[in-house]
Amino acid sequence: MLSGRRLDLLDPTPMDIEIEDIAHGLAFVARWNGQTVGDYPYSVAEHSILVEQIFTRQNPQIAARWRLAALLHDAPEYVIGDMISPVKAAIGGGYGELDMRLTAAIHIRFGLPAQLPAPIKGAIKAADKISAWLEAVQIAGFTTAEANRFFGKPDPAIVTGLTIALRAPVDVRADYLARHHFLIQLIDA
Secondary structure, three states: OOOOOOOOOOOOOHHHOOHHHHHHHHHOOEHHHHOOOOOOOOEHHHHHHHHHHHHHHHOOOOOHHHHHHHHOOOOOHHHHOOOOHHHHHHHOHHHHHHHHHHHHHHHHHOOOOOOOOHHHHHHHHHHHHHHHHHHHHHOOOOOHHHHHHHHOOOOHHHHOOOOOOOOOHHHHHHHHHHHHHHHHHHHHO
16 A cells, blocks of 8 residues: 555455555546546545435434444445446455455444444445436436436435536545544544
8 A cells, every 4th residue: 555554455454454545545446437527537535425425414413433434435445446336246245255354444443343233334325326326417427317217316405416526536535535534533522
């Protein structure tokens, strides 16, 4: 890692995880395999910030630690990349197991349980699905009808005012780090 840490992908430990490495990696990993409009790819870091924002809108009284979990929901992709769902399915269980081990190490590193409670995981997944809908209609060329069919029609109150603006990775990395630090401060307060 750029931090100088060595990360064993098959046996990751929380001590090998640094938020700067996660933010940097995610800011340079493109979602939608880079098949989005704009001058910059839409990164997993940008997506993660959006998911945390949607999750918070859907759950306004939720504890900051679960907001942090939403921000970190795709954190393993900083080293294993973002694969589209059909590819994940074709690869099989190996990818999922690797993702689970990395997720557990990341969660423990930042004071979260290795495995999230099912209701929290489900709520983050719901926010992730809404994010996919927004991404589909705003930057990935889907019609609203297509996005509704693939991702479900979102509550207008949740998506109102959310606009995706593609930005340089350095800016997204800085915002991801700032959001992480903000949430950590809320948890520690």
